[in-house]
Amino acid sequence: MGIEISGLSKHYGDFAALEDITLSVPSGGLTALLGPSGSGKTTLLRILGGQETPDAGTVHIDGRDVTRVPAQQRNIGFVFQHYAAFKHMSVAKNVAFGLEIRKLPKERIRQRVEELLQLVQLAQHGHRMPSQLSGGQRQRMALARALAIDPSVLLLDEPFGALDAKVRKELRDWLRRLHDDVHVTSVFVTHDQEEALEVADTIVVVNEGRIEQVGTPDEIYDHPATDFVFHFIGEATRLGEVLLRPHDVLITAEGEQHPVSTARAGTISRWNRVGFEIRLEVTLDEAVQQGPVHVQLTRTEAQGLGIGPGDRVQVAPHPSAELRPAGSH
Amino acid sequence: MRASTLKPHSTLTRPASVALGVSVLWFSLLVLLPLALVVVASAEDGWAVFWGTLTNTQTANAIQLTLTAAAAATAVNMVIGTLIAWVLVRDRFPGKRLVELLIDIPFALPSLVAGLVLLSLYGPNSPLGINVLGTPYSVFLAVLFVTLPFVVRTVEPVLIELDTDVEQAAESLGASRVTTFRRVVLPALTPAIAAGATLSFARGVGEFGALTLLTGNRPNVSEGAPIRIQSYLETDNTAAAAAVAVFLLLVALTAIGVFDVLSRKVTRHAD
Numbered sequence: 001m002g003i004e005i006s007g008l009s010k011h012y013g014d015f016a017a018l019e020d021i022t023l024s025v026p027s028g029g030l031t032a033l034l035g036p037s038g039s040g041k042t043t044l045l046r047i048l049g050g051q052e053t054p055d056a057g058t059v060h061i062d063g064r065d066v067t068r069v070p071a072q073q074r075n076i077g078f079v080f081q082h083y084a085a086f087k088h089m090s091v092a093k094n095v096a097f098g099l100e101i102r103k104l105p106k107e108r109i110r111q112r113v114e115e116l117l118q119l120v121q122l123a124q125h126g127h128r129m130p131s132q133l134s135g136g137q138r139q140r141m142a143l144a145r146a147l148a149i150d151p152s153v154l155l156l157d158e159p160f161g162a163l164d165a166k167v168r169k170e171l172r173d174w175l176r177r178l179h180d181d182v183h184v185t186s187v188f189v190t191h192d193q194e195e196a197l198e199v200a201d202t203i204v205v206v207n208e209g210r211i212e213q214v215g216t217p218d219e220i221y222d223h224p225a226t227d228f229v230f231h232f233i234g235e236a237t238r239l240g241e242v243l244l245r246p247h248d249v250l251i252t253a254e255g256e257q258h259p260v261s262t263a264r265a266g267t268i269s270r271w272n273r274v275g276f277e278i279r280l281e282v283t284l285d286e287a288v289q290q291g292p293v294h295v296q297l298t299r300t301e302a303q304g305l306g307i308g309p310g311d312r313v314q315v316a317p318h319p320s321a322e323l324r325p326a327g328s329h
Numbered sequence: 330m331r332a333s334t335l336k337p338h339s340t341l342t343r344p345a346s347v348a349l350g351v352s353v354l355w356f357s358l359l360v361l362l363p364l365a366l367v368v369v370a371s372a373e374d375g376w377a378v379f380w381g382t383l384t385n386t387q388t389a390n391a392i393q394l395t396l397t398a399a400a401a402a403t404a405v406n407m408v409i410g411t412l413i414a415w416v417l418v419r420d421r422f423p424g425k426r427l428v429e430l431l432i433d434i435p436f437a438l439p440s441l442v443a444g445l446v447l448l449s450l451y452g453p454n455s456p457l458g459i460n461v462l463g464t465p466y467s468v469f470l471a472v473l474f475v476t477l478p479f480v481v482r483t484v485e486p487v488l489i490e491l492d493t494d495v496e497q498a499a500e501s502l503g504a505s506r507v508t509t510f511r512r513v514v515l516p517a518l519t520p521a522i523a524a525g526a527t528l529s530f531a532r533g534v535g536e537f538g539a540l541t542l543l544t545g546n547r548p549n550v551s552e553g554a555p556i557r558i559q560s561y562l563e564t565d566n567t568a569a570a571a572a573v574a575v576f577l578l579l580v581a582l583t584a585i586g587v588f589d590v591l592s593r594k595v596t597r598h599a600d
Binding site: 049050051070071072073074075076077078080082084085086087088097098101102142145146148149 | 492494495497498499500501502503504505508512513516517595
């Protein structure tokens with residue numbers, strides 16, 4: 001059960017938004033469609049929601065072929081990036097909308113709306129207008145509205161994209177906890193790898209209309225299947241013949257014993273502190289690569305190593321680091 | 330945070346005061362003072378003359394015809410204007426830019442010319458066999474023509490700004506297209522439709538040029554109120570002319586008020 005996507009293609013003129021996508025989304029999970037803008041992830045979500053029709057391929061939801069079923073009849077909850085609030089209706093009316101369409105008895109609707117507002121922590125705000133809510137509250141309202149119809153699938157299009165960093169983080173945690181309670185099969189689109197890694201059970205990395213990799217956050221991060229995934233899912237730097245994560249570079253001051261015997265010597269050419277983190281660049285003595293090596297350390301680590309801007313150092317990949325040949329880049 | 334919770338107080342800086350002064354002076358010289366003078370003129374010969382003018386059969390018929398025609402044309406415009414705006418904003422078709430330009434023709438054309446144009450299609454030599462000359466429908470047709478762009482032009486920008494997300498949200502919740510339009514789109518458009526309707530009605534009541542040619546001005550049948558004002562003026566009966574003018578003014582103001590209240594009611598709390 002869940003969502004079965006098979007051979008899905010979608011073209012806009014000459015542009016191939018999706019090419020032969022086959023994917024199986026298990027029931028009850030929280031799946032992230034992760035990719036850069038223009039990768040086709042939103043098109044895929046909108047095909048699931050019935051807002052777009054594919055050129056080829058099929059979509060089955062809980063065993064039913066919905067490829068040509070209009071959005072109205074799919075019973076899918078959809079949450080939009082910019083909330084898509086019904087501005088002239090109160091928060092409670094917004095949430096009740098889908099239930100009123102289904103002509104449920106008034107008393108049932110009232111009860112259900114109350115439950116949902118409780119669930120999204122807006123119980124005190126039912127009589128308010130969407131314009132009187134903050135962005136985070138509006139998105140929670142939109143979520144309650146989508147959940148009201150007991151959807152078979154919940155689709156979220158960059159649900160936190162319009163929110164500021166702090167609210168985004170809160171809402172992310174909250175969505176994770178909500179999903180643990182509600183268990184509705186959910187698919188959300190994001191271009192933010194941190195968001196996907198933090199919230200999702202399964203990540204589908206999409207690029208140029210194709211699926212690059214499907215896996216758990218750990219699999220995707222630790223064992224990227226392609227160069228694209230490696231570069232997209234985290235930062236990467238070059239050290240001699242290999243690519244690796246900047247935090248996987250072992251650095252010591254010159255004159256100290258480096259744990260890796262093949263360490264290369266160089267000079268710290270740039271030192272940039274961002275909060276608790278230090279990002280530095282090491283220009284190697286040997287001309288084995290064009291740019292410098294990027295290294296990430298915590299402030300505490302840097303203090304322990306006794307290094308600072310302009311110092312002479314030695315660098316080498318951490319023995320357990322995930323390395324990729326640098327040839328193709 | 331919200332402005333409405335703050336006490337109203339003056340925000341005028343020196344340049345703003347000057348700007349306000351200029352605005353008020355300009356408005357007074359062009360609109361308020363002339364209007365006041367018309368009101369004074371209507372009362373010059375006393376209440377009896379004012380009332381007598383309005384209850385004169387021919388005048389009363391003319392006023393009734395003008396108001397009915399303006400109201401009917403406005404009702405049609407609210408529907409057709411919204412439809413045209415919808416087509417222009419949401420659909421893509423060849424010649425769209427041209428239609429976009431043509432919509433404003435009733436604005437651009439001197440309304441006397443509008444009358445001439447309409448007469449050629451709906452007059453005695455109509456190729457369609459429809460002759461409205463000398464019938465009450467001529468007033469309706471003339472008003473319909475000159476007021477066509479109002480609702481289109483007020484609804485268009487609102488429709489452009491209206492996110493299709495909101496409609497898609499309604500549809501994903503199971504609403505049919507009709508329900509989505511009625512419950513989600515229409516409330517958002519109501520203020521714009523009301524604004525367009527107000528303008529359309531006011532313009533319709535005041536339309537003169539197109540009427541002079543198209544209607545034939547048959548007393549009690551196809552004579553509009555503005556034409557009546559003109560004939561009063563031609564016979565030097567200024568007080569009667571002013572009385573009709575003041576009455577039309579009052580009706581137009583009432584219409585503006587009613588539409589304003591209506592649209593406020595719908596959009597009480599919306600953004």
